Structures are given as C-alpha cells and as structure tokens.
Amino acid sequence: MRITIDREVCVGSGLCVLIEPAVFDQNDDGLVELLDEGPLTDAGGTVEDAVQRCPAAALGITPD
Amino acid sequence: MHVPHATDSAAQSMHTEFPEFPMPRSCPMRIPEKYAQLRAEAPISKVTLQHGSTAWLLTRQEDIREFLVHPQVGTDRLLPGSPLQVRLPVGVPKERLVGMVGMDGPEHLARRRLVLPEFTVKRIRQMRPRVQEIVDACLASTLDAGRTADLIEAFAAPVPSMIACELLGVPYEDSAFFLAKTAVILSRNATRPEQENAYAALLDYLEVVVSDKEREPSDDLIGRLIGNLRASGSYDRDLVLGMARLLLVAGHEATPNMIALGTVGLLEHPDQLAELRADPGLVPQAVEELLRYFSISDQATFRVALSDIKIGDVTIREGDGVLGLNASANWDSEFYENPEVLDIHRDVGRHLAFGYGPHQCIGQNLVRMNLEVVFSTLFARVPGLRLAVPAAELPLKNDQIVYGVHELPVTW
Numbered sequence A: 001m002r003i004t005i006d007r008e009v010c011v012g013s014g015l016c017v018l019i020e021p022a023v024f025d026q027n028d029d030g031l032v033e034l035l036d037e038g039p040l041t042d043a044g045g046t047v048e049d050a051v052q053r054c055p056a057a058a059l060g061i062t063p064d
Numbered sequence B: 001m002h003v004p005h006a007t008d009s010a011a012q013s014m015h016t017e018f019p020e021f022p023m024p025r026s027c028p029m030r031i032p033e034k035y036a037q038l039r040a041e042a043p044i045s046k047v048t049l050q051h052g053s054t055a056w057l058l059t060r061q062e063d064i065r066e067f068l069v070h071p072q073v074g075t076d077r078l079l080p081g082s083p084l085q086v087r088l089p090v091g092v093p094k095e096r097l098v099g100m101v102g103m104d105g106p107e108h109l110a111r112r113r114l115v116l117p118e119f120t121v122k123r124i125r126q127m128r129p130r131v132q133e134i135v136d137a138c139l140a141s142t143l144d145a146g147r148t149a150d151l152i153e154a155f156a157a158p159v160p161s162m163i164a165c166e167l168l169g170v171p172y173e174d175s176a177f178f179l180a181k182t183a184v185i186l187s188r189n190a191t192r193p194e195q196e197n198a199y200a201a202l203l204d205y206l207e208v209v210v211s212d213k214e215r216e217p218s219d220d221l222i223g224r225l226i227g228n229l230r231a232s233g234s235y236d237r238d239l240v241l242g243m244a245r246l247l248l249v250a251g252h253e254a255t256p257n258m259i260a261l262g263t264v265g266l267l268e269h270p271d272q273l274a275e276l277r278a279d280p281g282l283v284p285q286a287v288e289e290l291l292r293y294f295s296i297s298d299q300a301t302f303r304v305a306l307s308d309i310k311i312g313d314v315t316i317r318e319g320d321g322v323l324g325l326n327a328s329a330n331w332d333s334e335f336y337e338n339p340e341v342l343d344i345h346r347d348v349g350r351h352l353a354f355g356y357g358p359h360q361c362i363g364q365n366l367v368r369m370n371l372e373v374v375f376s377t378l379f380a381r382v383p384g385l386r387l388a389v390p391a392a393e394l395p396l397k398n399d400q401i402v403y404g405v406h407e408l409p410v411t412w
Helices: A015-019 A046-053 B006-013 B034-041 B063-066 B107-119 B121-144 B151-156 B158-169 B172-185 B192-215 B221-231 B237-253 B255-267 B270-278 B279-296 B364-381
Strands: A001-005 A024-026 A032-034 A059-062 B046-047 B054-057 B148-150 B302-305 B309-311 B314-316 B323-324 B410-412
Touching: A001 A032, A001 B054, A015 A024, A024 B054, A046 A059, A046 B172, B034 B192, B046 B107, B046 B151, B054 B063, B063 B192, B063 B309, B063 B323, B107 B121, B107 B237, B121 B151, B121 B364, B151 B158, B151 B255, B158 B172, B158 B221, B158 B237, B158 B255, B158 B364, B172 B192, B172 B237, B192 B221, B192 B237, B221 B237, B237 B255, B237 B302, B255 B270, B270 B279
Parallel strands: B054 B323
Antiparallel strands: A001 A059, A024 A032, B046 B054, B148 B410, B302 B323, B309 B314
16 A cells, blocks of 8 residues: 655644654654655554544555 | 623523533543433534523534534634634734634645644654653652642643743743733633733733844744744734734643643552553553543534534534534544543544644644653652542532643642
8 A cells, every 4th residue: 555645734733653653754844744655564554543543634545 | 500691691591492511520530421411312412602602512523523624614713603612802903813723724724834843743852851851840849848739730730831931932930920811811700801801911911022032033933933934024923923822822721731630530540550650651652541531622622614514414504603522522432442431551543632623733742742751750750649639529620611620639
C-alpha cells in the first residue's frame, strides 16, 4: 500500500507523527510530510490508525 | 442544576419541552449520567441552553466525527444559532473577538498556519526540558510549604500558566489579573455587563502587551507572529490580539483541570498508579486514557449548521446550533469496552478529547507533554501523595464550561 497526503487540508495536529514516526513527519510549517512513501506493509495497523485519526482527512491509503 | 439567569427567563420559558444543557456531573470520576441514556435512546436530540435558545446534541462517536468534519458545519460564534455559552461583547472587531476558532474554511486555515510551526511534535519535544524545570521548581515550592496543599492552587494551575506565558511572551506576574478576567468570561453565573467588562479588560491588557512587542521585537510566539506578519507585509494588530487572547485563555483553562482530575483518577486507582510508578514508559498511554476518561472540554465542540445536514436519519436545519459531545463519544460503548472503567492499558485509539476536524486543539501535543512530565514527576517525587478529603466531596466545576474540580486538597 501507499500513503497519500493532502497538504492543502492538513491542520498540523501531528497525530500521524505520534502514531507512526517512521512514516510521517511535519515540515517546518507544521504540515504533514512522508518519510517513507512506500510501498508499505502495515503489520501493526499503525499506518491505518494514523490515517483514520487524522482530524482533517488529509491522509489516505491506496493499494500498490 | 444551574440557575437560569433572571433576565433570560422569558426566552427560557419558550423551550421548556427539551432537557436542559449543560447536564451536570455528579462525581469527579464520571461524565454526566444522562449522556449514556441519550446515546441509547435519543442519540440526536434537542436541548434547551442556559440563555433560552435550543441546540442539537450529538452523543454517538460516529455521528460526532461525521459532523465535525462536514464541510457545511461552521464555528462562527456570531451566527444567531451558535450554541456558544459565553456571551460576547458587541462592537469588538470579529478578528479580536473570536479569532481563528470562530472562522472556517480557508480563512481559518490561513490563521491556524500562522502559529502551527509553534506546536509541531518536534518543537514541543524541544520544550520538554524547560517544562521539566518548571514542574520541578513548582513542586519543590509546594513541598517546602508544608504537608498539605490545594494541589490546584500550588501546582496544577501555575505549571501550565508559566508554560503558556513563557511560550506566548506574556509576563507570568500578570497571571492573577488575566485569570480573574477569564474566570468571569467563562462563568455561568456572571451577568452580561460583568462578562463584557472582563472581556474588554482582557483585550486592553493584551493590547499593551502587543504594542510593547511591536516597539521591541521579542523571541516568543506573539513576537514571532508580529515579525512574520510584518515580513509578509500583512501586519494586522487585531489578528495578533485575537490570537494572543485565544492562546492565552486556552493555555490556562484546560490543563489545570486535567492535572487535577488525572491526579484524582490515579489516586483512586492505586494498582494502576503503582504500575505507572514502576514503569514510567506507561505514562504517555495513561495520559491518553485520562484525556479520554475525563473529556473535560465536552462543551467546546459546538457548531452551527451552514446548510441542511443529514446525520443518521435526522436532518439538522441550516442555522441550527449543534453540540458534538466529545465526552459522550469517548464513553461510547460501541468503541470502548467498559468505557466507564479507567484503564491505563487500554488502546484508547481515536478519542475525541481534543475535538475533531479542522479545529482540533492546536495545543494538543503541548498538553500531552505537559501532562506526561507532571504525572511522572509528581508521583515519583511524592510517593505518599493522597487526597485530604474523599473524592466524592471534591467541589465540582458544574458552573464552568471546562470541567474540573474547584479545589484539590492533598496531603503527603
């Protein structure tokens, strides 16, 4: 799977960074940045958790 | 139960058919009992507010999430249907008065982004050593002063206040003044003139702070905001004042209540507290559970429908006020097994204690870090800490918009 991000709507909660710091980061403006663009496996479900908990729906998952 | 304000009694009598909101809590360890009943029997229903208007109450997590991210949901407190429970003064520019929390869409996002860099996970981590120093110093002076204290006055209130003042660049020495004004603004019992005067005094105070920083640049949030706006050629004093007021109030209002209630919650669960003491690695997870469990800002997630919106099988009409009760979402048994049980091992997942949607609390990572430092330090340094009165006797903040207890007598 791959992660999609939409910086236009990102509100910089940082939840994704807290939940999965190997994949998500925030840039200097506080907006989401991908550290690993994939393809990813999500064995622990943390990536999906981060996507679900994004308060602005700025994250998405697409199949490979 | 609250007492309706005398001058609002005529409006009040028009809507007596709906239950009254807010619904009181009866114990520091419980959210309002009525929420569970509504969730089961009438998950989307109307209530009468203190000043006589009506609003919808959303009680299920799914509905609240759906509502708070809906593009036709607004936060404009000046719209007549807004279920705002603070009475705003008239004649103050909107930018000063409501700031970004009362704006939506691109307008809101642009303002939020002006201060977003101050609240990133990375920036908050950098603040941790300084927060530890503040917590250490404040705890030391509490312990030096005797064997008993009101933990709120001695510790839970000053710690977040010092942090917020330092971050913003507002003198901590003035905190007694602006906290007194904020208390009036947020009180259910204050009269309209009292609230308007307090609002005006708070804005006058901040105007002096901001004009000092206009003359002399300072390396703090307000100073940087002024500098950045000037650099981009879009300086706007009202914007800075609105932002300063919002962040100052937000930085003072919620965290003391979470420190106090979190302390009560852990002291009332000695087995879990012992585990935390033995393994500080559990603290971040415990903080999330305490945030879920107490959900002190359940009344802050209020909105206005900007068009007709269908949630479930209910149509909320354009202009109607809606309260999405995050405390109810956080105790929704469809998402949490035994939600009424405090369990620091729980996978808290998507709790809504900081709200949801584009307005989700901008300071949430600062709050988390602050609580982590506070709880790990407090319980490690004061092993004999205990309540000086039974938890059931603590005076509850049912008269305030943000929930907590008025005093927390402790001994050690």
